[in-house]
Structures are given as C-alpha cells and as structure tokens.
Amino acid sequence: MATPPVENYIIGPGDSLQVFVRDNPNLTTTVPVRPDGRISIPLVQSMMAAGKTPDALAGDLEKVLSRYIRSPLVTVIVESFVGAYSQQVRVVGQAAKPEAVPYRSGMTLLDVMINVGGLTKFAAGNGAKIVRHLPDGKEQTIPVRLGDLMNGRVKYNVAMHPGDILIIPQSIF
Numbered sequence: 001m002a003t004p005p006v007e008n009y010i011i012g013p014g015d016s017l018q019v020f021v022r023d024n025p026n027l028t029t030t031v032p033v034r035p036d037g038r039i040s041i042p043l044v045q046s047m048m049a050a051g052k053t054p055d056a057l058a059g060d061l062e063k064v065l066s067r068y069i070r071s072p073l074v075t076v077i078v079e080s081f082v083g084a085y086s087q088q089v090r091v092v093g094q095a096a097k098p099e100a101v102p103y104r105s106g107m108t109l110l111d112v113m114i115n116v117g118g119l120t121k122f123a124a125g126n127g128a129k130i131v132r133h134l135p136d137g138k139e140q141t142i143p144v145r146l147g148d149l150m151n152g153r154v155k156y157n158v159a160m161h162p163g164d165i166l167i168i169p170q171s172i173f
Contacts, residue, residue, distance in 0.1 A: 008053045013037050014082035017049065019061065022073040027065070030079060043068050054078055086163050091116045093168035094123035103162040109144060110157045112166060119150055124171035130158070131165040 011017070013035050021027040031039045037050025044064050049057050054076040065072040081102050082088070088100040089112055096117030104111070109130075119125050125147030132140045142158070146168060149156040160166075 008055075009078060009081070010087050011049045011052055011054065011057060011078065012082050012085070012087060013050055015049075015078055016080040017054070017057075018077040018079050020075040020077065021061075021065065021069075022075075024069060024072070027069075088162070089160050089164045089166065091166045091168070093128075093166075094120045094125075094170050095166075095168055096120055103160065103164075107160045108157050109146070109160060109166070110149060110154070112160055113146065113150060119146060119168065122170050123147070124169045125150060127171075128166065128168045130160070131167060132161055133163055 011033060013033050015033045016030060017033060017039060018030045019028065019039075019041050027042050029041055031041055033039055033049050037048055038046045039049045040046055041061070044061060047057075047060060047064065052060070058074040058076040061074045061076070062072050065074065082100075085100075087103045089103050089107065090100045091098050091112060095113075096119065099116060101112055101115045113119075123146070126145045128144045128146040130142040130144055132142060134140055144158060144166075145153070145156040
C-alpha cells in the first residue's frame with residue numbers, strides 16, 4: 001500500500017504564529033505574520049516567514065538567535081492560519097459567502113462548500129467548474145456538479161488541491 005505524500009503547511013500573511021524559545025520565556029511570544037510576510041520577535045527585528053514551513057522558520061530563527069543565546073531551541077506553532085495564496089482554495093460566484101479558504105490535507109469539494117455556506121438561490125451549481133494550475137504551468141478546467149452534490153449525491157464529490165479556484169455561475173432565468 002502506497003503512503004500518501006506528506007504535505008507541509010506553508011506560512012502566509014495573516015497567519016498567527018506562536019514562537020517558543022526553550023528556557024527563554026522572555027523570547028516566547030505569539031506574533032502575526034504581517035502583510036509583507038515578515039514577523040518580528042524580541043532580538044529579531046524582522047524576518048521573512050511567508051513561504052516557509054514552520055520547521056524552516058524555526059531553523060532560521062535559531063540561527064539568528066544563536067548570536068545572543070547559546071544553542072537556542074525554537075519551535076514555531078501555527079495558531080491560526082490563512083496560508084499562502086498557493087495554499088488556498090478560492091471560491092467565486094454564487095456561493096453564500098465567496099471567499100478564500102485555507103487548504104487542508106484531504107480537503108474535498110464538499111468541505112469547501114461547507115466552509116462557504118453552500119449555494120445561493122441563483123446559483124447554477126451543476127455548471128460550476130474548478131480551475132487548477134498544473135505543475136507544468138498549464139491550466140486545467142474540471143466541470144463539477146455542485147447542485148447534485150449539495151442535494152446529497154456524494155459521487156460528485158472531488159478532491160481539491162491547493163491553489164484551486166472554484167467558479168460558481170449564476171443561473172439564467
């Protein structure tokens with residue numbers, strides 16, 4: 001049996017991070033990732049956090065803090081997350097609450113629809129599509145039957161990928 005690929009969370013602007021520095025409670029803090037993707041903690045004026053995994057950021061902080069502390073051990077915990085744009089699923093059109101949803105491992109179309117509150121009464125759910133950017137730079141359009149899915153036909157549920165865009169058109173009367 002094949003093991004599923006390991007997905008690492010990528011920090012993005014708007015995330016809230018707890019930075020824990022062992023044996024240094026004065027340096028342990030919770031910080032937001034600024035819109036420019038940087039964070040500031042005591043002794044570290046500004047460091048890029050966006051685009052890194054929590055482990056990579058912890059390693060970078062350890063390097064900088066080692067100038068001031070002998071063998072610092074840093075742990076970065078993501079307390080609340082938005083994620084990098086490439087790690088979001090964006091929903092546009094006739095969703096009850098169109099928005100960008102942070103991607104989570106194993107996320108499906110149904111999970112996304114629960115997050116955005118379902119369809120509006122004007123939605124043409126069965127005309128919806130997912131736009132997916134492929135690793136080779138090309139774009140793939142995947143038709144989805146949201147109306148049927150939202151009416152309990154789970155065979156129309158599909159796996160979502162980070163960076164997907166779900167477009168829900170309006171029905172024409």
